[in-house]
Structures are given as C-alpha cells and as structure tokens.
Amino acid sequence: METTADPRRLGLLAEYDNPADLVRGAASMRERGYRRLDAFTPYEVPGLAETLGVARTRLPLVTLVAAAVGGTLAYLIQWWTNAVAYPIPVGGRPLHAAPAFVPITFETAILFAGVATFLGVLVLSRLTRLWAPIDEIDGFERASVDRYWLAVDRRDPSFDPERTARELEDTGPLRVVGPPSRPSLGIVRCLPPLILVMLPFLAGCDVAGPEPNFSLERMIHQPRYDAWEASAVFADGKAMRDPPAGSVHAGSVLGPPALVEGRTDGRWVEQVVPEVDAALLRRGRDRFEIYCAPCHGIDGEAATSVAQSMSLRTPPPLVDGDARTLPPGRVFHVATYGYGLMPAYGHQLSIGDRWAVAAWVEVLRLRFGVPLESLPPALYERARRELEARDEEEDRPALPEPAVGRQRQGLEREVER
C-alpha cells in the first residue's frame, strides 16, 4: 500500500477491525466524493487498491529504464575498451565484435534492472523511512498486526474536519482519530534501530580484554617476520626456511648437462647436441631471424640499425671476430641465459629451438667470408652476374672483382664505427 504519511497531509483516520469493513468504508467515502484516501493494512487486501483508485505502480518503468541504461553502459564499455582504448585483435575477428558483446550487455542489463527494481520497491513504498508522524497515533502500530486503517488527506477538496469525521463515523469504524497533536523528534526515534544496526561493528574493537587497546599501532606493528630477519624460533637463527633437501626449483629443466646447459665438466660442448638435419636447420634459421637477427643481423654480421644504436656495447658479429670461435655449447648457453645487455631467451625458445639456433649460427659461420672466386665456376658466374645487375640497379660503382663479401664487410664495419 502507498502511504501518505506526511504530517501536512494527515486529516482524519478511521480504524476498523476487519478488512471487509475497511473496503466498505473506503467505497462509501469514495462515493461521497473523497479522492485522496489511503489505507494501512497488515497485508494486501483484495479489491482495496481498486476501491481507493490507487494508480498502478511505476516500478516497471524504473526496471525498463535501468535495464536500458545498464545495457547501453555495458556495451559502450566493451566497445571502448576493446575497439578504442586497448585494441587487441583476437582470432581475426573485428575489434568491434558486436556478437561477443551481447552476453555482458545482457547480464549487465539484468543486473541493473534487478538492483533498480529492489531499490525501487524500497523507495516507492517508502520503506526507506524508519519513522513518520502517523506512527505517533496511539495504537496505529496495530496496522501491521490486526487492524485496518483508512486515512483521509487534509488537502482533499471535500475535506472538512467536522463533516468528514461524521461521515467516517457513519462507516462504522472502531474509532475516528485526528493527527497526532504532539510533533515528535523523528530522528530520535530513528536512533535505536540505527544503533542496533551498528552494534555488531563493535565486535571489531579490542576493548574487552584485560588490556584494552584503543590505538591503531597494532595494525602498523604486526607480529611477523620479514625476509632475511633473525629469529629465535628456529635453531639456525633464521626466519626463512631452507627448502627440503633435494628440492628442484620450479620450472627447472632436468637432463644431461650437455643438452640442457651446453657444457660437460665445465667445458663447452664443441658440437650441436641434437642430430643436425635439414628440418633442424630450417627451424634454426626461422628462430634466428625472428629472435637474433634484429641485433646480430640476418647474416650474423651484426650490421643492423639496432647494433648501430647500441654504440657503447655493440652486439658482436657472430661470424667474425671474437665471437666466431665460440663453440656451439657456448652459443646455446648465451641464448639460454643472455650475456651482457643481451636478455635470456630460455623462456621464449625451447631447448630444441636454442640448439637449432646454435646450429644455424654454425651455418652462417661456414658461409661467411667465402671468396667469390672459390665458388665452382658456374655458380661464380651466376653470382657475379646477379651482383653486377643489382649494383647497376642501385646505381653503385661496380665492386672490384675479388673477395666481394669481405670488401663490403670492411666498408660496413667502418660505417658502424
């Protein structure tokens, strides 16, 4: 039931002891022209709302609007995060992937609608108000037990204190009463339930023990050990515990040291450990050109713009200079753990991939510095032809005939320095 509990509206009230009398009373007052009527009953009385002419609740509208707002909001959030603020293409689907946004849009609309309906019931039926002047009438509390009240609004055009009282009496109530004479401090009435609600929070206070503590110090200084602290608890005097003997560090790879570390008895393995075949070399080339070539160059000569930028500690060429003589075991180890500024790739490349890379480095070394004229005649002719054609195309002077590879290497080295 809607409650008109505003003190300015309270005109007269009639108390009945059964719902039928109330409905009859309400109907008779309606017949006499009263329109601003209200009733208070312990439960929903069938037919009462129709008799009083209570308008249908606006709750469905609240639900609908909340659902629309929730759905729109959820869709916009998804669109903005996925297509605008942080676009990540997934599986070739469009960034603004409307079908994928539907479930969250739907669920959020339901959530908003549900919460709004719940709050709407509380607010529209004024359950949020803990006290109203009408509560001051003696015996009114029985409206929630076994009595049925009819209220006439003071602002009803037909309202007249004396005539209305007479007419209410005619409907056969137990009694007719006016508004409470004594205005009450409503807030005072609200305090007990509020205090009751807040009482459980006291359980969080440590004031009941033998030594009451009102400070917050104990939240700052908590009895616990930090790492590496001394402790009297353990025999070795350390707060930290050693892992049990034989523990293996999580994620460690177990296997023959030659394979997983690239060395045996402190010496670098001189040969690629897995069997080298075409597939391994293809894989090695593939990984090398993805992970290593950005710094060390496609050909391993470290003639890259990244290398040029790192002028203080240049990534070395792998096919020339000091690094040329590093055995495959060492190359594998560096690929695994990194070296100097070079990060470790053990997490990105599997053991097989790192050996494949080491094998490909061997290939690059074999290939490096081979003089043109040492090629078989047919191949030599073809290489010359193609190199000249390229140089003409790029409008560069033809290179001197012998040892083309080395000469170019030298020039580039100078540029690099």
Next chain:
Amino acid sequence: MSAFPRQGPAARLEFAAPRRVRRAAAAAALLGWTALLFGWSLDPERAFFAYLGAFVYGITLALGALALVMMAHAAGAKWFVVVRRLAESVAATLPLFVLLFVPLLFGLEQLYPWVPPLDGLEGHARHAVEEKQAYLNVPFFVARGFGYLLVWSVLAAALWAWSVRQDETPESAPLARAVAWSGPGLLVFAFTATLAAIDWVMSLDPGWYSTVFGVYFMVGGMVGALGLLLVAARGLERAGPLAGALAAPHYHALGRLLLVFVALWAYVAYAQGFLIWIAGLPHEIGWYLTRLDGGWGLVALTLVAGHFALPFALLLSRSFKRSGRRLAVLGVWMLAVHYLDVFWLILPALARPEARAHWLDAPALAAVLGTATLVGLWRLTGHAVLPLHDPRLPQALGYESE
C-alpha cells in the same frame, strides 16, 4: 464475463465452421495441390523444396500446439483451459501429416545431398556423409519419419479423445489421464522433435551440425502456434463462440507466454550463431555464410528485427498484452515471420543462384495449410469450443491477472 452461461445449453458452444471459412480452405487446398502438381512437372526440384518448406511450417505449428497443450496440463495452468480446445484442434491435425509426408519421399534425392549418389559432395561434407551412413540412409530416414509422425499422432489423438470425452461426463477421469500422460508426453515430444529437426531440416546440409538445432525448431513452432492460437481465439471471440469467455487476463497470459517464447527463440538462435561465429570453424560457419550471403542476409536481419526485437518490445507493454485485437495482429505477424524463419532454414540449401522466393512457394503453402485447416475445422465441428466439465473451467473463465 459473468454473463457467460456456465451451466447453459452446450448447443450454444458447439462449433460450426462458417461456410465461408470452409470454402476458402477447400479452395486454397484444391488450387494449391493443382498448382503444385503443375509446378512439379515443370521444376521438380524447386517444387520439392517449396513443399518441404510448407510441410515443415505446417507441422511445426501443429507440434507447437501439441507441446502447449501438454505444457499446460503438466504445469496445471488453469487459464489455458479457455483456449485449450483450440490448441487441441490444431494439434489434432498431426495425423494428416502422415499423409502429407508421403510426397516428400519422392523427392528425397532432390532434397537431401546425403542420398546416393553422392555426386555434389566433396571434402569435409563427403567425409561426414560417409561416416553418417548408418544413420543417414533412405530406409532408416523413412522409417524414422513415420515413427515420429505416428508417436505425435497418437499423442495428439489421445489428448483430443480424452478432452472431448470429458465433455460427456462429469467425472474427471479422462482429464486425469491427459494430465498424467502430458509429462512423459513432453519428454517423448522433445526427443522425437529434435530428431525430426535433424532429419528433415539439418540434414539438408549434412556436413553441418548444431546441438541446439532441435530446440530452435521446437521453439520456433511454439511461437508460430501461439500466434495461430491468438488469431483463432480472437476470431472466435469476435464471431461469437468464445464471446464473453475470453477477457483481458487471458490475453495477458497468452501474451506473456508469447513473450517468453520469443525471448527463448532469440536466446537459442543467438547461442547457436554466437558459438559458431566465435569458433569460426570452416565446417560450421559455412551454414551461416550461405544464409547471410546477399538477400539471405536481409532475411536474417528481418528475422532478428521481426521475430525478436519488434514482438519483444511490443510484448513488454502490459496494455498491449491485455488487448486481444493487438495480440491478434501480432499473431498474424508471428505466423508470417515463422514462415520466413522456416524458409531461411531450408531454401538456402537449394544450391542454385536463383534460390529465392518462387511462385511455387505459395501453392505449396496453400495446399498444406488449406488441407490442415479443413482437418482442424472438421475435428472441431460438433464439439464445444470450451472443454466442458473440466473442473477448472469456472476458475479459468474467472481468471484474474494483475
């Protein structure tokens, strides 16, 4: 409503189909069959596809009505008693579909790519068909088809028989049997209708499968059947037999049920489409690519808007649901979009560039629906339009709803 003679002479309630309606149905059936036969001689393949569309459309309406009757029995819905006889008479056309199934048997080779010889198939589809030979073969298909139709016919005929027997006797024993059989009947219905959906519609594209397809098929039928029920109820209320029996609360309840099934249809359609879209597997997405290509995409959009968005938005409104007139208009609309849905499921399987609407679709629809209407009217004629002696009838007539 109080003016309705609850104990009055049953004669007033007895249904007699207006001659105008009977003649129209008979004319539609006659013209439809003749034109269909003529069209079949010109273009047998297209004729069979048109006929399959009309057959599936008609039988989903009848199955939807059957399911509604059983659901109302199983749930103990009192308000539904007012329109139950109408739904029962729609479901009682199911035995006719045993006959209507026969013409399809002559077109299996044109309709279903899994019927040997498997000429048009290659790759995944061919492999899938070869693996499914144990299930997808002509004798088993025919046997299964008649099996489903037999089960449904028995269910519908039994529900009809119990219902009209209840008119004769004040004892409620026939009704109790209908209620008792409706629960198990729903299980049997769900199982057989799922298989029928797989056989008749899904196997048009034998490489494709969706586990929720049977539900889609059934829920589409429910939406159509509710549309038909709304049109019939409003028509009979206007024409007299149901005048005074149907009031806003009954329409409200029917409207709510329609809202539920419209939303369920959208949910199932979305779930199926979304899962296939997000997986993007070649053998699954192909079905949708065909059905979203060119003009079919427009049909799909129309379904989203017309089979879901529009009725959903309208049915949210309380006053809309309480108006028999508006609901009947929406009922006609739902019948139309349900046909569009069936059309969209079936016709793209006809792998022809000109596979669009064809003049043959109209006579096929007229033939199936005209014949079914005649059978439904014939069943209803001579019986009361309300289940008399149903102990819940007074409560159903006085049904109130907020």
